[in-house]
Amino acid sequence: MTGDGFDPDDFETRAIHAGWEPDQETGAIMPPIYASSTFAQDAPGEDRGYEYSRTGNPTRTALEDNLASLEGGEYGRAFASGMAAINTVLNLLEAGDHVVVGRDVYGGTHRLFTGVYEDYDLEFSFVDATDSDVVAEAITDETALVWIETPTNPLMQIVDIEAVSAVASERDTLLAVDNTFATPYLQRPLEHGADIVAHSLTKYLGGHSDVVGGALVTDDEQLDERFGYYQNSVGATPDPFGCFLVLRGTKTLPVRMDRHSENARQLATWLDDQPAVETVYYPGLASHPGHEVAAAQMDDFGGMLSVDLAADLDAVREFVSATEVFTLAESLGGVESLLEHPATMTHAAVPAPERRETGITDGLVRLSVGLESVEDLQADLEQALAGTVDSDR
Missing domain, CATH: 3.90.1150.10 (Aspartate Aminotransferase, domain 1)
Structure with a gap:
């Protein structure tokens, strides 16, 4: 959870301060890079909030809380890449599920959906997501997820998030929005009804072409718990230095x-x-x-x-x-x-x-x-x- 206490309207302030306060012991302004793979426990099974860096790391926590605050969400999870984040969303699905996808999406997203997950008996329908009626017509009883980008990659199409959210909600279907192009500074899909926001941290949030990462943000505690379970189980997590670099980037976003x-x-x-x-x-x-x-x-x-x-x-x-x-x-x-x-x-x-x-x-x-x-x-x-x-x- 964010727990930052900042005014939700003060984006610039949250970009700099959310997720971290000066270290109480040293006064360090920036979060340390906790380059530790494991953490001491006071007794068997009694840790101080961290046990193993795949499961959780203080530098990563600072980034996740910062990202959640910027998107106006309650929960954030960071991953080793944007594709790892998208893959984690698909981990929510089961064989036989159907996904409606905006036709104009990043090529890597298309490859993951069709080249990997179709082999696991997931079905994908690529449609013109700029027309919410087309999205509605594509949803079936097996549809578990609607996946959109806006602006889209590479045709810069605009999808009406609220309109698609209304359609997805009516059919009890999750809506995920890849917000990489806009960033939370320009657009916050959760405010328009999205259930999940995805990011490639490699892009604007990192901002300096020197780090690869991904993120998911949601208001749904149960979704976040499942994301955390997959994050730990699969292990596609960012290293502490990468998290530090993205935190540096969000300050100037x-x-x-x-x-x-x-x-x-x-x-x-x-x-x-x-x-x-x-x-x-x-x-x-x-x-x-x-x-x-x-x-x-x-x-x-x-x-x-x-x-x-x-x-x-x-x-x-x-x-x-x-x-x-x-x-x-x-x-x-x-x-x-x-x-x-x-x-x-x-x-x-x-x-x-x-x-x-x-x-x-x-x-x-x-x-x-x-x-x-x-x-x-x-x-x-x-x-x-x-x-x-x-x-x-």
């Missing part, structure tokens, strides 16, 4: 997300006017079909955007290799700007016909807009476009 959002908004507006760009996917643009829903459930629109260059694959490969400030790399959410080609990188595991049906074309490029000078970022994209993509279409 508000100021970083403000700058990410500002830079992305300016670049999206500029890109929308470029002849070489056919479509810009950014929920902060008034032309985005999910703009109104995003404005209602998000406090800003984030640092992620995608563009469809409607160019052939060779030209797109040249473009993503021609930038000098943007770095061609997978992942996102660090202080540096990255770009990647979903069809051959993050979503290569999704079969090509399914990619095309979803809208992931060979011309789609995803940008993680960092904290550099926006003028430098724009100039970089401009020179890359001019040198590789026909702008006279």
Whole structure:
């Protein structure tokens, strides 16, 4: 539990202080990195709150409490990666269960669902989650979970969390929301009816491209107890140093997300006017079909955007290799700007016909807009476009 006592409206204060108070013995401001695999017990079975670091570690507890506070939840659990967190949610299910999934999801999520868990007799239906009626039609008597992202990866679609929550709740089905792109600074799915919030801590919450981790947050004590059981049993837990790094990242999350959002908004507006760009996917643009829903459930629109260059694959490969400030790399959410080609990188595991049906074309490029000078970022994209993509279409 969070137990932090901070005003729930003071996100910036909680980002810095929730989960840890200065050490009473030493006065240390930052939580120590408890690099201990085991902990002394006063008598057999009588520990002081910790017994073994897979089961629990004080540095990890500080992070889990911090994350729960930021999401406005009661309980948080940290994992070795975002995929380990998602896998833990699927551990709730039984053979024969059915899952409704938003069609546009991270390629690793798609791979886990179809390449691993379908072998254990789970069924997955990938649908257009931006339409809650479509979600409702997909739910069957065997449906145990609805899984969505918003904004989605990589098409930046917006799912109305409250509308999908109402549908899931009516059918007594759990709703899990991957909140990685938005972060709790911009969107808190529990406030809109979600049962579970998932994060890749590797991204904005860590914020510096130097740690891999995942998290789950919930208000449901029974769900949290099951997450804790699987966390300990499977052992996909983060090391204390990784937890320390993410805690460092959450302290600056508000100021970083403000700058990410500002830079992305300016670049999206500029890109929308470029002849070489056919479509810009950014929920902060008034032309985005999910703009109104995003404005209602998000406090800003984030640092992620995608563009469809409607160019052939060779030209797109040249473009993503021609930038000098943007770095061609997978992942996102660090202080540096990255770009990647979903069809051959993050979503290569999704079969090509399914990619095309979803809208992931060979011309789609995803940008993680960092904290550099926006003028430098724009100039970089401009020179890359001019040198590789026909702008006279």
